[in-house]
Amino acid sequence: MSKQTPMMQQYFRIKEEHQDAFLFFRLGDFYELFYDDAVLAARVLEITLTKRGKGDDAAPMCGVPYHSAENYITRLVEQGYKIAICEQTEDPATAKGVVKRDVVRVITPGTVMEGKAIQAEENQYILSLSIGIAQMGYARTDLSTGETEVGVTDRGDHEMHRLLHMDGLKEVVVDEAAGSHLPVVGMTMSTEMKEEIPSHMDHLYDGNEPLIRSAFGRLLNYLTHTQKRSLQHMQPAVTHIHQQHMQMDVHTRKNLEIIASLRERTKSGSLYGLLDFTKTAMGSRRLRKWIEQPLYDQSQIEARIQMVSVFLDNPIERRTLQEALQQVYDLERLAGKVAYGNVNARELVQLRKSLQQVPGIRALLSQLGESANEYGKNIEECAPLEVLLREAFVDEPPISIKEAGMISAGYNEQLDTYREATENGKTWLSDLEKTERERTGIKTLKVGYNRVFGFYLEVSKGSAHLVPEQYERRQTLTNAERFATNELKEMESKILNAEDQMETLEYELFLQIREEVQRYIPNIQQAAKMISEIDVLQSFSVASEEKRFTKPLFSEAGELRLERSRHPVVEETIPVGDYVPNDIHLDGERDMLLITGPNMAGKSTYMRQVAMISVMAQIGCYVPADLAVLPLFDRIFTRIGAADDLASGQSTFMVEMVETEYALQQASANSLVLLDEIGRGTSTYDGMALAQAIIEYIHEKNQCKTLFSTHYHELTILEEQLGRLKNVHVRAEEEDGNVIFLHKVEDGKADRSYGIHVAKLANLPDQVIDRAEHLLQELEQTEHRPTRHSSVHEQLVLFEEMEPASTKKRDKTAKRSKSEFEQEVQQLDVLNLSPIQALEKIYEWQRKINDSERG
Ligand code: ADP
Numbered sequence: 001m002s003k004q005t006p007m008m009q010q011y012f013r014i015k016e017e018h019q020d021a022f023l024f025f026r027l028g029d030f031y032e033l034f035y036d037d038a039v040l041a042a043r044v045l046e047i048t049l050t051k052r053g054k055g056d057d058a059a060p061m062c063g064v065p066y067h068s069a070e071n072y073i074t075r076l077v078e079q080g081y082k083i084a085i086c087e088q089t090e091d092p093a094t095a096k097g098v099v100k101r102d103v104v105r106v107i108t109p110g111t112v113m114e115g116k117a118i119q120a121e122e123n124q125y126i127l128s129l130s131i132g133i134a135q136m137g138y139a140r141t142d143l144s145t146g147e148t149e150v151g152v153t154d155r156g157d158h159e160m161h162r163l164l165h166m167d168g169l170k171e172v173v174v175d176e177a178a179g180s181h182l183p184v185v186g187m188t189m190s191t192e193m194k195e196e197i198p199s200h201m202d203h204l205y206d207g208n209e210p211l212i213r214s215a216f217g218r219l220l221n222y223l224t225h226t227q228k229r230s231l232q233h234m235q236p237a238v239t240h241i242h243q244q245h246m247q248m249d250v251h252t253r254k255n256l257e258i259i260a261s262l263r264e265r266t267k268s269g270s271l272y273g274l275l276d277f278t279k280t281a282m283g284s285r286r287l288r289k290w291i292e293q294p295l296y297d298q299s300q301i302e303a304r305i306q307m308v309s310v311f312l313d314n315p316i317e318r319r320t321l322q323e324a325l326q327q328v329y330d331l332e333r334l335a336g337k338v339a340y341g342n343v344n345a346r347e348l349v350q351l352r353k354s355l356q357q358v359p360g361i362r363a364l365l366s367q368l369g370e371s372a373n374e375y376g377k378n379i380e381e382c383a384p385l386e387v388l389l390r391e392a393f394v395d396e397p398p399i400s401i402k403e404a405g406m407i408s409a410g411y412n413e414q415l416d417t418y419r420e421a422t423e424n425g426k427t428w429l430s431d432l433e434k435t436e437r438e439r440t441g442i443k444t445l446k447v448g449y450n451r452v453f454g455f456y457l458e459v460s461k462g463s464a465h466l467v468p469e470q471y472e473r474r475q476t477l478t479n480a481e482r483f484a485t486n487e488l489k490e491m492e493s494k495i496l497n498a499e500d501q502m503e504t505l506e507y508e509l510f511l512q513i514r515e516e517v518q519r520y521i522p523n524i525q526q527a528a529k530m531i532s533e534i535d536v537l538q539s540f541s542v543a544s545e546e547k548r549f550t551k552p553l554f555s556e557a558g559e560l561r562l563e564r565s566r567h568p569v570v571e572e573t574i575p576v577g578d579y580v581p582n583d584i585h586l587d588g589e590r591d592m593l594l595i596t597g598p599n600m601a602g603k604s605t606y607m608r609q610v611a612m613i614s615v616m617a618q619i620g621c622y623v624p625a626d627l628a629v630l631p632l633f634d635r636i637f638t639r640i641g642a643a644d645d646l647a648s649g650q651s652t653f654m655v656e657m658v659e660t661e662y663a664l665q666q667a668s669a670n671s672l673v674l675l676d677e678i679g680r681g682t683s684t685y686d687g688m689a690l691a692q693a694i695i696e697y698i699h700e701k702n703q704c705k706t707l708f709s710t711h712y713h714e715l716t717i718l719e720e721q722l723g724r725l726k727n728v729h730v731r732a733e734e735e736d737g738n739v740i741f742l743h744k745v746e747d748g749k750a751d752r753s754y755g756i757h758v759a760k761l762a763n764l765p766d767q768v769i770d771r772a773e774h775l776l777q778e779l780e781q782t783e784h785r786p787t788r789h790s791s792v793h794e795q796l797v798l799f800e801e802m803e804p805a806s807t808k809k810r811d812k813t814a815k816r817s818k819s820e821f822e823q824e825v826q827q828l829d830v831l832n833l834s835p836i837q838a839l840e841k842i843y844e845w846q847r848k849i850n851d852s853e854r855g
Pocket of ligand 1: 570603606744
C-alpha cells in the first residue's frame with residue numbers, strides 16, 4: 001500500500017481507538033465514513049457509496065450532511081450500532097497542516113440524548129451487571145434523566161431474564177466473562193471497563209455492596225469514556241430494596257398486560273394506558289415505573305392513596321393543578337441537556353416557564369391538607385434561577401445559540417449599546433431612503449441588503465439617468481441597478497460590526513447563564529421528581545373517578561375480599577354495563593380456588609382481575625370493585641397460556657412447567673399464584689396428574705393464595721381432601737342447544753364442559769358439530785368413558801373414533817419407536833438428570849410419538 005495522505009493517517013489513528021463504532025469523520029459540512037464503515041453504513045442507511053482517492057488506494061466512502069446527521073445517527077443507533085463523532089477541534093482557517101480532529105462523544109444505543117430515538121414517555125436504560133457466585137449486582141441508568149437504580153439479586157436465570165427484559169433497556173455493559181453467558185440479541189455489549197467508581201463520582205453511591213460497586217463502577221467508566229464530559233446531572237443511585245416492592249416476573253407482567261397489550265404490544269389495552277391521565281411526560285414515565293414496581297410497604301401505599309382521595313375530594317383545585325402541570329415541560333430531560341451542554345435558549349425558556357408554575361402548585365397543595373402540603377413543600381422552587389432566566393431571555397429566542405436575539409434588553413449594558421448602534425443604523429438607513437428620494441427625485445429608490453454586496457441603494461432602470469455622480473455601481477439586475485455611497489459603506493461597517501459583536505457577546509452570555517443553570521441541576525431534578533409524582537397521583541384520581549374505582553383497604557389478617565369487582569381493561573372493551581362483576585373471598589381458611597367452567601366462560605379474566613386489582617392497590621390507586629379488602633402481596637406469579645409462547649420457540653408445555661416450577665419454588669405465604677389450565681399442554685392423564693400434584697404441593701408447602709382454573713372436572717373432588725381448597729365455577733347455561741355465558745362466578749363445581757357449544761360459536765362446519773354431538777351421545781351411553789364427567793376424555797376419544805383408518809399405522813409406528821425408545825431410556829443417566837431435563841426428555845419423546853403418528 002502506498003503512503004496515505006496525512007489526513008487519512010489521522011483517520012486511521014482515530015479509527016484504531018474506535019473499532020466497535022462507526023467513525024463519523026467531520027470534513028467541512030459533512031461527516032464522512034470510510035472503508036468497512038462506509039460499506040456497511042451505505043447499506044444500512046441506503047445512501048450512495050463513493051470513493052475517495054484513485055486507483056488501488058481509493059477508499060470506499062459515504063457521507064451525511066452535518067446538519068441532518070441526527071436522523072442518520074438515530075437510525076443507526078436504533079439498530080444497535082455505536083457512532084463515534086469525530087469533530088474538527090481547531091478552526092480550519094487558522095490551522096497549520098491537517099486540521100486537528102478528535103472524537104467528542106460516542107453515541108451508543110443506551111446513551112442517546114437527542115432526536116427521535118428518545119421517547120417522551122419512555123425511559124431508556126443502560127444496564128451493567130456484575131455476576132458473583134450466588135448473586136448478581138446491577139446498575140441501571142437512564143442517561144437522559146440521570147437516574148440510576150442499583151440492586152443485588154439472586155444469580156438465577158429468572159432474575160437475569162427479568163433484568164434483561166426490563167422495558168426500555170437499550171444496552172448492556174458487562175465484562176467478557178459475563179458477556180458470554182448473556183442471551184442478549186440486538187443489544188450492544190461493552191466490555192473491558194474498570195470496575196471502580198471514579199473518585200469524583202463517589203457521591204453517586206454511598207453503599208458498600210461490592211457487586212453493586214463493580215457494576216455501577218463499570219457503568220460510570222463506560223459513560224465517562226463514551227460521553228467525554230462531566231455528567232453533572234447523574235443523580236445518586238437509588239438502591240432497589242426487594243422487600244419494599246411487589247415482585248413480578250417478566251411473564252407475569254406481560255400476561256397481566258400491565259404495560260402493553262399482549263397482542264398489539266401497545267400501551268392502549270394495558271393498565272398503563274388505562275391509568276395514564278398524566279399531564280407531563282415525566283409524569284407518564286413515573287407512572288410506568290410505578291406500575292412496573294408496585295409497593296410492598298403499607299405506609300408508602302397508603303400515603304399515595306391518601307393523595308388520590310384528596311384530589312378526588314377537591315375537583316376544583318385538581319383542575320387548577322392540571323392546568324399548571326400542563327405548562328410544565330420535561331424538567332428531567334431539560335436538566336440532562338443542561339448538564340450535557342446541548343441545551344439551547346428556547347429550552348431554557350421552557351425551563352423558566354416550568355419553574356414559574358412551582359409557586360402556584362405549592363400554594364395549591366398547601367390548601368389541600370397536611371399530606372398534600374408535605375408534597376408541595378418538597379418541590380424545589382429554584383426561585384433565583386427563575387429570576388435569572390426571566391431576566392436573561394426573551395420569550396421566543398432563536399433555536400440556534402449562535403444567533404443574536406436570545407438575550408433580553410436590559411440584561412447586559414454592553415449588549416444594549418451594540419443593539420442601540422444597530423437600531424440607530426437601521427433608522428439612519430430608512431431616513432436615508434427618504435432624503436435620497438427627495439434629493440435625486442427618484443421615487444422608486446430603495447435601501448436594501450444582501451449578503452454578497454452588503455447595503456445598497458436600488459434604482460429602477462427607468463430612473464437610471466437620474467442617478468447622481470457620487471453613486472458607485474455595485475450590481476446590475478434586469479430591471480434595476482444597485483449603488484453604494486461612501487456614507488452608506490461607513491454605516492454598513494458600523495452596523496455589521498455591531499451585529500457581529502452582538503452575536504459573539506450573546507453567545508458568551510449564553511454560556512455564562514448555562515453554567516449558572518448547571519449549579520441548579522439537583523434542585524431541578526428534585527422539583528421534577530415531586531411534580532411527576534403529583535402528576536401520577538392526580539392521574540390516578542381522574543381514572544378512579546371516570547371508571548368508578550373504590551378505595552382499597554388493607555387487611556392485617558391476610559384476607560382478600562372483593563365485592564362486585566371488575567377487570568378494568570376488559571370492561572373497557574365491551575359495551576358499558578355488559579361486564580358482569582364478580583365477588584371473591586379468600587382467607588386463612590380458604591386460600592385456594594379451583595375454578596371450573598367451559599372455555600370462554602371468563603375463568604382467566606376472573607383470575608387476572610384479582611391480580612390486576614392487587615397491582616392497582618399496591619401502586620396506590622383505587623380499584624374496580626364496590627368493596628375491596630386486600631392483603632399485601634409480596635409476589636404475583638401467573639401461568640396463563642399466551643399466544644407469544646408459541647413464537648418464543650419453546651414448547652408451551654415446557655414453558656408451563658418452567659414457570660410453574662419457579663412459582664412453587666418462590667411463592668411465600670404472602671404471594672398470589674394464578675395457574676390457568678395447567679397440564680393442558682400434555683396428554684390427559686399426565687396433565688391431570690401433574691395438576692393434582694401441583695395443587696397438593698401448593699396447598700401443603702407454599703400455602704399462598706392460589707387461583708387454579710382447570711377443565712379437568714375430576715379435580716373438583718380435591719375439595720374433599722384439601723381443607724383450604726374450594727370449588728367455584730363460572731356459570732354457563734344451555735338454551736336450545738346453545739351455550740349462554742353468564743360470566744358469573746359461583747360456589748361449587750361446573751356441571752359440564754360445553755366444548756361442542758364453543759366449537760359451534762367458533763363457526764366450525766355444521767357437519768362436524770352434528771357428528772360430534774352424535775358421537776357424544778353415543779359415548780355417554782356406552783362404557784367407553786374412562787371416568788364420569790370426563791369431558792376431555794370425551795373430546796380426545798371423539799377424534800380417535802373419527803379416524804379409524806389410521807389406527808393400524810399408528811400401531812406399527814408405535815412399535816418401532818418403542819424399541820428406539822427403550823434403548824434411549826436404558827442409556828439415560830437418570831441420577832444426573834435435573835427435573836427440568838427430565839421433563840424436556842419426556843416432552844421430546846412425546847413429540848416424536850406425535851410426529852410419527854401424524855407423518
Ligand atoms: P376462559 O378463560 O374461561 O376461556 P376468558 O376469561 O378468556 O375465558 O373470557 C372469554 C371472554 O369472555 C373475554 O374475552 C371477555 O370478553 C368475556 N368475559 C370474561 N369475563 C367477563 C365478565 N365478567 N363480564 C363480561 N364479559 C366477560
